[in-house]
Amino acid sequence: MPLEVSSSGGVARSRWRVSLFWRTFFLLAVLLSGSILAWLQTLRALEFEPRAIQTAQQIATLVNLSRAALIHADSIARVDLIKTMTEQESVRIVPREPDDRFEPFDSDALGRRISQELTTRLGPGTELANSVNQQPGLWVGFTIDGDNYWMRTNRERFNRAAGTTWIVWLITAAALSLAGAALIARLINRPLKQLSFAAGRVREGDFEASSLDESVATSEIRAVNIGFNRMSQKLAKIEQDRAIMLAGISHDLRTPLARLRLETELSVADPEARADMATDIAQLDAIIDKFLDYARPDKVRLGPVSLREVLDACLYSIRNHSDLRIQLEMSEDMTVLADAVELGRVISNLLENALRYGKSIDTGLTTIDITARARDKSVWIRIRDHGVGVPDEQLVNLAKPFYRGEAARTAANGAGLGLAIVEKIVSRMGGSFSLSNSSFGGLSANIRLQRTAAP
DSSP, X not given: OOOOOOTTSOOXXXXXXXXXXXXXXXXXXXXXXXXXXXXXXXXXXXXXXXXXXXXXXXXXXXHHHHHHHHXXXXXXXXXXXXXHHHHHHOOEEEEOOTTOOEEEOOOSXXXXXXXXXXXXXXXXXXXXXXXXXXXXXXXXXXXXXXXXXXXXXXXXXXXXXXXXXXXHHHHHHHHHHHHHHHHHHHHHHHHHHHHHHHHHHHHTXXXXXXXXXXXXXXXXXXXXXXXXXXXXXXXXXXXXXXXXXXXHHHHHHHHHHHHHHHHHHHHOOOHHHHHHHHHHHHHHHHHHHHHHHHTSOSOOOOEEEEHHHXXXXXXXXXXXXXXEEXXXXXXXXXXXXXXXXXXXXXXXXXXXXXXXXXXXXXTSOEEEEEEEEEETXXXXXXXXXXXXXXXXXXXXXXXSTTOOOOGGGOOTTOOSOHHHHHHHHXXXXXXXXXXXXXXXXXXEEEXXXXXXXXX
């Protein structure tokens, strides 16, 4: 029978999660990146006007010097002067023809501001171009005694500070900022990480490994660490007292129960009354076992466990029930990360619950479907009976300690701890447990455990 897991069957939905460190780092990185970009824009805005005026002044000075030299030189010296300027200063002066084709200077804000400032300094008719007759460069059109000329010079002289300079500065600032953000995020989250680890050790019952440093410099963290250590010590003391108390309860209750059983067998003549009293004593003994199981310490030894072997051992103990039918569907080599003894107790509790409440109304037989499916890194186990099920509003409460459902699925001979024990053990083994009503009738117990390779 295929494995069915309903929406309430405990299937964990994958959800994108991020650690506190990365969240803190990301927020700091966004803040610092925004600050760097804001400073970059501010510096560029402050640099805009001075650079435009400086560039226009340099171009105008070069044009005026070239024009003055050409005006005051005779025709023979003018040719040599133009040749020298071209060879040594990379400044070329050529006549401007009416059919010259030129590409206007940059049309951005800085280019327009330079053109405006240059026109003011050199007078009307001044042209600024990126290329003339498909020859790139910085071209400036000016007049000498009514004659139009082009002056060409290297554009690199007047390149803006943007480009490589700004990119290098931005990358350097961003790298230093991100490194600082990572360091700050690590320092901020280190105490929380230590607290999370210590809380996890307390949850697993390892109180000795959960001590936090009480001598840290930060007063708030020191107060939290001191409070956590005191809480851990009190919990350890409570756990120790509980173990002693339970040992005493087990001894003090089972000794008179054993005497009662013996006295019943010897002194009660009526066989029916004797059997009823023996049943009551056995029920009390079973309830004591449930209390001890629920209060058992939380330490388990996890390792690769053959699921089929554990199931076979649990089913062997109930093989003599004549009104029981088992339908098993799983592979032989399925292995899970678990404690073999604890996993056996889980399955035995669920089988006991199905035997007690899962009898079919139609056939009078108890049919239990056991299926196991491997999915990615997990193994999903479902144990389903064919009883009357449980109202949906009671499902979330069935695994709570001492909770009893309606009379259809409860009896006076239980302690209300069976499913609570199952949930507790499965959680200790790193899995999850849930209950759901099957769409075909009956109650389904769904277990997810970690999948491992065969030992």
